[in-house]
Amino acid sequence: MDNASDTTLLLDHEDVPPIHEHNAAGRSPFLLTCDHYGRLIPKQLGDLGLTERELTRHIAWDIGIAGVAEALARQLGAHLIAQRYSRLVIDCNRPPHAAGSIPLISEATMIPGNDGLARAAAEARRMQIFDPYHQRIEEIIDQREQAGLPTVLVSLHSFTPVYAGIARPWHIGTLYHRDTRLPPRLLKLLRAEADLVVGDNEPYAVSDETDYTIPVHGEMRGLMNTGIEIRQDLISDAAGEKSWADRLARIFAEIEPMLRAERLI
Structure with missing residues (x-):
């Protein structure tokens, strides 16, 4: 594969x-999104130069969150x-202009299939994967608004127990930026769970520079919103996924x- 080729039809x-949708007829005010649900790679891109072991690691997707998301829905x-x-594609x-949008390195792993990528090939990935996903979220929010359904955006993710050699103590984290309505309520209820270590904007925090879903679909539209991060070792099997859902x-x-x-919704 010529990584720098003009991949117009990806x-x-x-x-x-x-796009994968589940329970599309759901009437709950909570709209769930899952940016890193899958780890597929378009056939044209092969394996991006990585082994199967690398492609099943957290660098490729948010381990465990797919099962949690579907059960929660x-x-x-x-x-x-x-x-x-896969987020490696x-x-x-991430904003498409951000350095990590199409990563050359993830944690300590080089991504050969992303090296020397032509502008047209990068644009194909944006136009055929990134744009349809976010256009669908926008369409659904518009449809809910027209139908008089309130929308509270909940973006679901998972995180590694150890990153760069440092153990992460949190079981779950609530991520937010400008919304002061939903996150405090969620934090209070999570902290009432006696067995949990809860992160307040840990292990990550939302920002316009590093995030896309919450800033664009939540904050720019004035929706209540939160990101949720669950530690991956807690949802690494079906029992863990069900328990957290x-x-x-x-x-x-x-x-x-x-x-x-x-009267917030």
């Missing part, structure tokens, strides 16, 4: 669409919009009447 009939009666392709939670469903079921009582 996805063909053998590739699945980038079912329990809440919420619509989930997710992205099937293009990161759907159950817990979050219970907590969001407590939050919804709070928001309604205060």
Whole structure:
């Protein structure tokens, strides 16, 4: 494969669409998104020069979050919009102009298939994977608004137990920037769970420079929003995914009447 080639048609009939939706008829005020749900790579890009072991690691996707997201959508009666392709192809939670949008290195791993990428090839990834995903989120928010349905954006992610040799103590983190309505309520209820170490904008914080989904679809539209990060060793199997979906469903079921009582939704 010529990495610098003009890849104008990235996805063909053998590739699945980038967008995965679950429980699309859900009427919950919570709209779930999952930017790093999948780890697929378009057939035209091969394996990006990586081994299968590398492509199953956290550098390629958010391990465990797909199962949590689908179970949570079912329990809440919420619509989930997710992205099937690996963030190594293009990161759907990074502004396209950001350095990490199409990474040359992830943690300590070089990504050969992203080296020397022609501008047209990078644009193909944006136009055929990034843009359709975010256009769909925008369409759904528009449709909900027209139907008189409130929208509270919840962006679901997972994080590694250890990063750059440093252990991360948090079980779950709430990520936010400008919204002061949803995150404090979520933090309070999470901290009431006696067995949890809860991160307040840990292990990451939302910013306009490093994030896309919350700034664009949440903050720019004035929607209540939060990011959620769950530690990957806690959701590495089906039992863990179910346990965390159950817990979050219970907590969001407590939050919804709070928001309604205060006429925030």
